[in-house]
Amino acid sequence: MDTVVCDVGGVIIRFDTGVAQQIEARHDLDSGSLLAAALKSPPGRQAMAGEMTHEDWKQAMTGLVGESAIDEWLAYHGELDAEVVALLKKSRGAGARVVLLSNATARLHDDLAFHGLSDLADRVFCSAEMGLVKPNPRCFREAAQRAGFALERALYADDTASWVEAGVRLGMTGHLFSTAKALRDTLESTGLVS
Template sequence: MLRCPRRGVRPGRPHHQPNGSGRRQLKHRCTSGRTALANRLRDGVLMATIHEEHHTIDTVVCDVGGVIISFDEAVASAIEARHGLSIGTLLPAVLKSEPGMLAMRGALDRDTWMSAVSPLVGRAAVLDWLGYHGDLNEQVVAHLKSVKNRGVKVVLLSNATFRLWDDLEFHGLDSLADLVLCSADIGHVKPDPSCYQHAAILGDFTLDRAFYVDDTPSWVDAGAALGMLGHVFTTAERLEQDLATQELLP
């Protein structure tokens, strides 16, 4: 489902630029032309609508977990069973605990995080969980590759710890995007507005020219409030339709 920018929002790229350009080198590209959004009815759901003409989208900003890579909770349950843990305790310990949240913001490195969460569920269970890299949504990957091949910049923006890089490498996604931004590296997390604004600085794009894909509706709303055209991810098919509507796919 599309989440359109709020009327009157005209965000621009901040005037200052960082010394570095992010972990990966960017390829600055843009497209031409303008696209107007219209009322649409899809699968019985009236999509977000706006009749104003908007800037041409030249950047796709995409979440990773739950969009490109999905993580089956049954795997976490199996790990808990193998290590004698109560069901539903593993993920809160490694992700939602104070050490987990600090690691997501880049305040703890891998070894410090491991030392902090191991007493909660056991080091063996943590290592078992780190060995699971999720399941790849190959359709989404294909769509993003097509978008990039059309000269549109692709930026991955993920709330994640250091393990994001392991997951991307495992699935062979090193070259999928022009830039990968991990919250643990940039020190900003969604849905804080500073996260999107910082991404725009590092990615050299403006928020009102960005198509933002995320599976968390409130995070999409946060991006839309800053001028991004947001897509709440549900299926690869719906994503394809909305990308095509914006002329980002053939």
């Protein structure tokens, strides 16, 4: 095992649904409508697949939830899990390759920069830039090919079970993320940190 492949949203950076609910309340939006529009709507899926620019996505979201609500959401960069970041740094410091693989719009780089994480990983793969989204097997294979690692020598940590299962089917060792402690235990058991 020589590579850690890690999701970003829900693992390294958590987006508090309570913040979305507060924005919805301030803008008289239905509960749950902001995240549904941003992530689950056709424009949200298109933006994550690279079929729509971030600017076009923002315009589409403005039409769904209003410009001030989407601007407020975009000003929120989530909450950093410092323990996960420390584990990834420790693993990288011990010689492992660290690769981030995220279903996200191009905003991913802004979120990483906001938290001072632009150099956390050897490579960062954003689905919008790849034109491929997890759990598509091609997404994992292309990340491996471009970053120069073998899938069967990689640990894949994600908070979405079906995406972990997709990686496991390709030969990766899977870790369904729940806590930094559980991730640490998996990294230790695979020799990626000591």
